[in-house]
Amino acid sequence: MATPKHVKFCTHQKVGILLIFSVGFGFFLQSSSSSEETRCESSSNSNNSYCGFRKYIMESYFEKYDSLLEPNFQNFIVDELLFNTCKLLPDNLNHLLRVSVPWRHLIGEGSHRHISSTIRFHMQPDSMSQLRAHFCKVIIIERLPTGVFADPFELQHLLKRGVFTDVAVFGDTNLELPSVLSNQSAVEIHMNVAPTSLLGHISELEISADLPLHARYPPLDDSGYSEVEFGEPEMFLRCSMEENGDHESCLLMPTNDRTGSRTDKVVWRIPSGIRAHAGIVSAVTFLAASISTLLIVLTSIFYSDSKLCNNLKES
Template sequence: MPTWRCIQLFIYFLAWASLICSPTSSSLADSISSPVHAKPFSPVNKFLMQSYYDRYINLHDLDFEKFMSQEVPYGSCDNLNFVLRLSDLKRTLIGEGSHRTVSTLIQLKTQPSKSFSELLSNSCKFMIIERLPSGVFADPFELQHLVQRGKFSDIAVFGDTNLELPSFLSNRSAVEIHLLVDPNILQEPTDINMELPLHARYQPLNGSGYSAIEFGAPDMVVRCSTKEKMENHNCFFKLEKDDANLYGAHIVWRIPSGIKAHAGLVSAVTFIAALLSTIAIVVASLYQPWCF
């Protein structure tokens, strides 16, 4: 019986080793990571951030602002005399600890245009881009569940989607959220509510035991398709927010982290516990019958 037991353990070990060594299939997080070779802006891409990562490797604010101001063709539908402006933006953090939700209330004010609804298709996409600060990430799998539940029409995470990396080893990421809206609604004052679940990465040690992570205001663009068959049938409208009322647009998340002064004590306790466990395993193995 001991021999048969050892053979079973050996078979289990081989199965475990084969799983570890075999190449893993690409995950959802990998599938939404963008390429790094540069290409011109293409309105055919479903996501604006996909076009950004076609040109840039990492997310930097200066590169992104340059991309949004120079690459996105906002004047592609000059025949539409339509201006979309932000009236109010209210942002709050919900929850405590390392798993929280960013709640955003967007209030729009518009300049009515008779030709707006006549020339556009039945729906437009309200696109919200959250540039996440370093040390915070969004779980792509969790966000896809929100799409399935009808919270968003589409959503994707771009940039560093490795959920296991600590803050000091990770790069920034961005979340692009799509909401379907009726063009007629955009001609009236409109409120849009959104909640985005986020998670904190492991933070470096410091003296206070907390790391302060600041969020900026999201970037918002409306993308509509025209009813006419044109070569470029996409119209982009930038959300102007120069005179908007911003309430908590720059929110701060205090993420728990280890206290540097306690690092030595924790290391000593961990070492002693590991040493005692090793000794206990060795002593216990001396009293077990050998396999062969």
């Protein structure tokens, strides 16, 4: 029969063996992860892959920058995106693929509206057939001005309905802040593209993107309106390429075709308080609050007196 000391020793021995296996397995996973990162970084540095970036382009951007300033974003495109191109892309890529935004409008009224865009890709069928793309997705990056925001929860509902393949909001995601206290945010949208669309069967590919937006509380303005101006979205194509058995994820940046894009600006005029009326509104609000407080106090006193009188009569 085993003694208590022997049982205790066996228990400790089993625990020790489990700990040794756990630590060894953890080191194995860490070394595997490190080797994967090393392979990815070396491949990225040699311009052979796009694996140096995350699932979302803006996720990589905000790992390096804190805000959506125009110089920072353009530097990111030139230094990071253009530099990390894969070897399977042809040299005349800029002439193969062009993009334009022929239609871009705000839909709806009030403080909840949609910005709807029609994006058209122009391709040379004979040249695009050289890409051997097995799977592609369109990436749209909407850099929103400070006066509006996109609700991440609302976008998740659209994602579940299959409107987008992937979607995420980056930057200032605080939905309660007014315009004067908020910063810019960006929405990155992914939409799948049929492989036959990029293999020479058609010369144009047109997609539509409808993004729901909400207006923030604007600052006071003499005109009674605060104008928010939208710029053009950034468009990319991320394709899974194959050549000689090698698979790579390549990012294509089409040339912007200004001749096919709309020239007028998209402006959202959001109603705001008039600066000259601020004093009157403050005075009326203070007066209404004072009268309401006085009525509450008088009602409480009257109710207490009437209750006291009823108690005296009953006694």
